[in-house]
Amino acid sequence: MKRKFKFKILTRNTLCLLRQISHNASSSSLPLRNFHAPTNPNLHYQAKAFAFPSLSITETARFIHSIPGGDQIRQFDRDPDNQSATEVQQILENFRASSAQEIELALDQCGLVLSDDLVLNVLHQNQFDWKLAFVFFKWVSKGGCYSPGSIVYNEILDVLGKMQVFDELIEVLDEMSRRKGLLDEKTFEVLLNRYAAARKVEEAIEVYKRRKQFGIENDLVAFQALLTWLCRYKLVEVAETLFCSKQNEFPSDIKIRNIILNGWCVLGNVREAKRFWKDILSSGCKPDLWTHGTFINALTKRGKLGTAMKLFRSMLDKGYNPDVVICNCIIDALCFKKRIPEALQVFREMRERGCLPNAATYNSLIKHLCKIRRMDKVYELLHEMEQKKGSCLPNEITYSYLLKSLKRPGEVPEVLERMERNECSMTGDIYNLILKLYVDWDLEEKVGYTWDEMEKAGLGPDRRSYTILIHWLHEKGKIEDALYYFNEMISKGMVLEPRTEILVNDMNTKLKEREQEKKIPTEEDKSRRSSQSKRNKLRNR
Structure with a gap:
């Protein structure tokens, strides 16, 4: 049966049918989606929806079966929270263009029994649609029998921060402050992450300083977290300046120095990374495996494989046993330079030394073997990963390389079925x-x-x-x-x-x-109109 996306706005009279519609969703071949194109004054044309034909029943079952957790999808309607979340989502979709008051009125008529799981489910479904998520959150937090916990507040903070709507984020944060006991370590992690991502340095630092105000200690771990988020979003110079201002407080911590070194390395600034590496050596702080690994990674990323290999071999000479992360850097760099036989040699040596490979090790080899179409070796390594399980079990990165290597549509379900067998979730x-x-x-x-x-x-x-x-x-x-x-x-x-x-x-x-x-009008149109005009004049005579 052909399926087309529908467009209509539900009236309040249809609200009583929502539960019945949602209940019948699994037996219908039509999607429970009611689209309407939002207006935009910048557009010259308001478009209609593109109608996707449906898959056959057999194809649908095969696709669902191939998705990890397919059984859970089939059990979806038996879970009360999931069923209620489906109904809520239906309302939010149908009232997308309506005011917040109209959406809240529609939700009021549902008779929902709210829980953290239900609210988190709805917020997660709308993580890329912050307006609907925020309207729903404001509705559930109005009071009554249900009061959202920290986990719900942290989730809406993350949604708003991800979409960089900070006025609304501050509104939620103020409400958390008033209610007491809601701010926790996760709250500050979300805030640091989202402010740093938006390059709002002053706000991120202020969040760190305000921890004491809410009874949470500003310890070494908290300071490391602040520097980590700043460096993750390439604000390394700011992070190093903060570190220098706190050196008396945290004088000989190698972890903090590793964060700054990693920041310069991720930024691709090898010159600054070398400078900071020398600073570490002169500070009296002994570099650990992580320090070596970070610097080796930076060298390989900038194409300085020769220097990286010398440092790698010198570690072995000094009695260091490079861990799996360092070996992965070397293997990936050798593969990138198309020196795959050497990469396989390092792969064998690390296992002989008792350094066990993980999924990332295999992924580096699989990625580059896929590029040169050595699919026999790819599936040999994949089978080895599946046999070893644990940290070697194939993950979404593994399957992404396999999917990218596919040449025919019929091969996609095979990869998805393999994902399901290995309990790798869709992303x-x-x-x-x-x-x-x-x-x-x-x-x-x-x-x-x-x-x-x-x-x-x-x-x-x-x-x-x-x-x-x-x-x-x-x-x-x-x-x-x-x-x-x-x-x-x-x-x-x-x-x-x-x-x-x-x-x-x-x-x-x-x-x-x-x-x-x-x-x-074209010339042909003009000629036709002229002829018609002459005929009309003749008739009038």
Whole structure:
């Protein structure tokens, strides 16, 4: 049966049917999605939805079976919290263009029994749509029989911080402060992460300073966390300045120095990394395995494999036994330089020394072996990973390399089934990778179904998903459909990639030109109208 996405806005009279609709979802071949294109004054054209045909029942079952946790998906409706979350999500989708008051009125009529699990489920499903998530959160936190715990507050802080809407984030934080006892270590971790990601340095430092105000100690671990988040988002110079200001307080801590060294290395600034490496040596702090590994990693990333190999061999000469992280750096660098036989030699040597490989070790080899199409060796290593299990068990990165190497659509379910057997969960990145594969193969049905499954799993669509779809629809000449999904994307508060913004402007220009062409009569139209006018005059005589 062909399936098309519907567009309608539910009235209040339909609210009483929502439970019945959700209950019947599993037996219907039509999706429980009611789309309506949000208005945008910057667009010249408001587009209709692109209709994805459905998969057959057999194909649907095969796809679901191939997803890790497929049994849980089939049990979804038996879980009260999941069932209620489905109903809430249905309301939020249908009232997307409505005011907050109308959404809250619709939610009031549901008679939901709220719990942290239910609220977290809904917030997770709307992690890329902060407006809906925030409206729902404000509704559940109004009081009554249910009072959200720290875990719920931390989740909405993370959603708002991820989308960089800090006024709303501060509003939630103020409410947590008033209620007392809600701020914990996770709260400060979320705040440091999101402020650093937005490059709001002063705010991140202020969060660290305010820990004492809420009865949480500003110890060495807390300071390390602050420096870690700053360095993660390339604010290394700020982090090192803070470290220098606190040297009297934390004089000989190698972990802090490792964080700064890693920051310079991740930034790709080998000159500063070398300077800081020498500072460590002169400070009297003895470098540990992590220090060596960080510096070796920086050298390999900048193509200085010779220097990295010398440092690696010198570690062995000095009695250090390089750990799996250091060996992985060397193996990956050798593979990148297409020196795969040498990489396999290091792989064998590390096992002989008792240094056990992990999934990252195998992933480095598999990644580069896939590139040169040594698929026999790839599947030999994959089988070895599956046999060893534990830290060697294939993960989403392993399967992403396998998916990227595929040449035929029929091979995708095989990889997904292998993921399920090894209990590797689907991720947003894997969904986007599958979406991109089906787009490249121009398989409309598979694209539509992947989109639906990603949405149901709460793993998207994110900015990457929309970018893939919009560009594909544009290439197919479906400009109106591409603009529909652009509308949906910006209604969720997502920021366009520069190339997508250029594309959207181009599509609007083309649509404008089409409309103008329709208004300008051609010579043939003029001739036809002139002839018709003459015939009318003759009749009137």
